[in-house]
Amino acid sequence: xxxxxxxxxxxxxxxxxxxxxxxxxxxxxxxxxxxxxxxxxxxxxxxxxxxxxxxxxxxxxxxxxxxxxxxxxxxxxxxxxxxxxxxxxxxxxxxxxxxxxxxxxxxxxxxxxxxxxxxxxxxxxxxxxxxxxxxxxx
Numbered sequence: 148x149x150x151x152x153x154x155x156x157x158x159x160x161x162x163x164x165x166x167x168x169x170x171x172x173x174x175x176x177x178x179x180x181x182x183x184x185x186x187x188x189x190x191x192x193x194x195x196x197x198x199x200x201x202x203x204x205x206x207x208x209x210x211x212x213x214x215x216x217x218x219x220x221x222x223x224x225x226x227x228x229x230x231x232x233x234x235x236x237x238x239x240x241x242x243x244x245x246x247x248x249x250x251x252x253x254x255x256x257x258x259x260x261x262x263x264x265x266x267x268x269x270x271x272x273x274x275x276x277x278x279x280x281x282x283x284x285x
Contacts (some may be wrong), residue, residue, distance in 0.1 A: 169282035169284060170281075170285050171282065172190065172280070172282040173281055174281075175205070175278075176279075177194060177204075178193060178276040178277075179195035179272075180194050183219050187212060188209055190207055190208065190209045190210075191270065193270075193277055195225070196200050199281060200261075201228030203228065203229055206225070207224050207225055208222050209222060220243070222244055226238035226240055228282065236260040237259070238259035238260065239258045239259075240266075241255055249273040252268075253268055254266070265282045266279055266281050268280060
C-alpha cells in the first residue's frame with residue numbers, strides 16, 4: 148500500500164511541477180517574407196502588421212532537423228516588435244517543431260521584453276501564412 152501511495156504522490160507532483168499557467172492569450176497571423184535554405188537547417192523570416200501588445204512584429208526562425216526523428220527538430224529565433232505607441236519589444240525564441248506535409252507545427256517558450264511567452268502555431272509553407280496562439284506564462 149505504501150508503494151502505491153508513493154507512486155501516486157510522485158505522479159501527482161510531477162504533473163503539477165511541470166504545468167504552465169497561461170494568461171492573456173491572443174492570436175496572431177504572420178506572412179512568410181523570405182526563406183533561406185541550408186544543408187541541415189533553414190531560416191524563415193515572417194512579419195505581422197498587428198500582434199497583440201507588440202504591434203508590428205518581425206521574427207526569424209532557424210529550423211534544424213533531427214536526424215534521429217524524421218519530420219521533427221528544434222528551432223531558435225529572434226523577434227522584434229514595435230507597438231503603435233512606439234514601444235520596442237525584443238525576444239529570444241526557442242522551440243520544437245514537427246513537419247506534416249506542407250505544414251510546420253511549432254511550440255515554444257520565449258524570453259521576451261515583458262516576460263515569458265508560450266507560442267503554439269502552424270506555418271503553411273504552401274500559402275505562406277503562419278497562424279499562432281501566444282500566451283503569457285505566469
